[in-house]
Amino acid sequence: MDPTSQTIRQQFQRYYLEPARRITGPQAMANREFGFLLFKEKFMVRHRAFRTSEQLLGAIRDLVPAHVYFSTARYKEPTAAMEEKGWEGADLVFDIDADHLDTECKPTHDNWKCKGCGNVGRGSAPKICPSCKNDRFDEQTWLCEKCLHQAKEETVKLLDMLYSDFAVDPSDLRIFFSGHRGYHIHVYSDELRTLGEEERREFADYMTAQGLDPQLHGLLERPIEGVRILEGPAMGQPGWRGRIVKGVFDMLGGDLEKLGLQPGHVKVLKEFDRNEIFRKPVWSLFKGVDLATWKDLVSKSVENAKIDTVVTTDVHRLIRLPGTLNGHTGLLAVEVQSERLDDFDPFTESTAFTESMKVHVKEAPRFRLGTEHHGPFHDESVTLPAAAAMLLLCKRRAEPAT
Numbered sequence: 001m002d003p004t005s006q007t008i009r010q011q012f013q014r015y016y017l018e019p020a021r022r023i024t025g026p027q028a029m030a031n032r033e034f035g036f037l038l039f040k041e042k043f044m045v046r047h048r049a050f051r052t053s054e055q056l057l058g059a060i061r062d063l064v065p066a067h068v069y070f071s072t073a074r075y076k077e078p079t080a081a082m083e084e085k086g087w088e089g090a091d092l093v094f095d096i097d098a099d100h101l102d103t104e105c106k107p108t109h110d111n112w113k114c115k116g117c118g119n120v121g122r123g124s125a126p127k128i129c130p131s132c133k134n135d136r137f138d139e140q141t142w143l144c145e146k147c148l149h150q151a152k153e154e155t156v157k158l159l160d161m162l163y164s165d166f167a168v169d170p171s172d173l174r175i176f177f178s179g180h181r182g183y184h185i186h187v188y189s190d191e192l193r194t195l196g197e198e199e200r201r202e203f204a205d206y207m208t209a210q211g212l213d214p215q216l217h218g219l220l221e222r223p224i225e226g227v228r229i230l231e232g233p234a235m236g237q238p239g240w241r242g243r244i245v246k247g248v249f250d251m252l253g254g255d256l257e258k259l260g261l262q263p264g265h266v267k268v269l270k271e272f273d274r275n276e277i278f279r280k281p282v283w284s285l286f287k288g289v290d291l292a293t294w295k296d297l298v299s300k301s302v303e304n305a306k307i308d309t310v311v312t313t314d315v316h317r318l319i320r321l322p323g324t325l326n327g328h329t330g331l332l333a334v335e336v337q338s339e340r341l342d343d344f345d346p347f348t349e350s351t352a353f354t355e356s357m358k359v360h361v362k363e364a365p366r367f368r369l370g371t372e373h374h375g376p377f378h379d380e381s382v383t384l385p386a387a388a389a390m391l392l393l394c395k396r397r398a399e400p401a402t
């Protein structure tokens with residue numbers, strides 16, 4: 001193990017060994033599979049099960065893992081091999097991560113290096129390397145206040161969708177900060193638990209507006225006395241109907257030139273008083289903008305949910321256990337009460353380490369943890385509050401100072 005990993009592991013061990021430490025297992029914990037990613041050689045211990053939270057904490061104290069996971073699924077035999085576990089359903093889980101958001105600040109704090117040819121770039125890594133077509137990268141990301149704020153806003157939108165479109169009961173749902181760059185929403189509902197992968201895919205497609213057809217939401221042309229009249233959904237209608245109109249309203253207030261439309265269409269849209277959109281019927285007032293153009297515009301203007309669809313559709317997923325340390329940051333994954341989501345500050349409420357530590361920082365931007373700001377640092381030894389030092393160590397921006 002390298003000296004940085006050793007130091008991180010020592011700190012994690014001290015944290016978990018505190019006599020007052022408690023960890024709460026998930027609902028139906030005896031039927032869940034647990035997994036631990038160890039510091040040593042990134043080895044994964046899987047197929048473990050625990051009857052009580054105390055047993056679980058005991059295992060964490062023994063192993064001192066970098067990451068602690070549990071299955072969204074419930075099994076008859078969680079310790080058996082995958083195909084013999086006896087799947088009994090899985091919570092519906094949504095993952096909203098800054099990795100999947102297109103924030104403007106990313107090029108200032110994230111960068112990538114192609115594992116194939118060594119090509120480098122700023123911001124999120126591309127799907128494939130532009131010079132060698134390789135799809136594997138070393139990525140350096142940062143825990144950024146703006147990115148996390150946006151992830152929270154996306155979480156709020158997703159919650160709205162779950163409540164309004166799917167009538168999910170708020171008491172069946174829990175929200176967690178991942179301890180890194182995003183939020184998780186877990187839905188524990190008897191009706192949704194037994195959904196298969198196909199059905200979860202439909203759920204994810206609906207939320208991400210995949211294949212959204214405005215015609216199925218009431219946007220259509222109807223001949224009235226020989227004239228083709230455009231009809232469509234109205235503001236405030238439930239589900240995608242209202243969301244389509246809201247999207248068009250927002251679009252009309254934005255930069256219409258950027259949409260790649262015919263100049264004639266841009267002119268009509270620009271001259272339109274967008275407050276008219278609250279009037280009904282409104283659609284036929286846009287003279288010369290036809291149904292095909294509207295369908296294109298709707299697809300460009302709707303706000304879809306920014307979720308990692310792989311997480312939602314996988315019914316055997318292992319997901320981070322709240323109350324445990326995230327080895328990417330040294331911060332805690334924590335539950336956020338839904339009424340407190342607005343005020344929740346991940347940079348204050350997820351810190352685990354107190355005291356101070358001396359580290360040698362290679363390179364780090366200015367950042368906030370708690371109420372204190374630190375950095376920027378460039379090749380220097382500094383004594384920092386332990387939470388900040390641990391963040392830099394976990395992010396491989398610093399090494400333990402001797």
Ligand SMILES: [Zn+2]
Pocket residue numbers: 114115116117118119129130131132133134
């Ligand atoms: Zn390359």
Ligand SMILES: [Zn+2]
Pocket residue numbers: 103105106109144145146147148
């Ligand atoms: Zn950012």
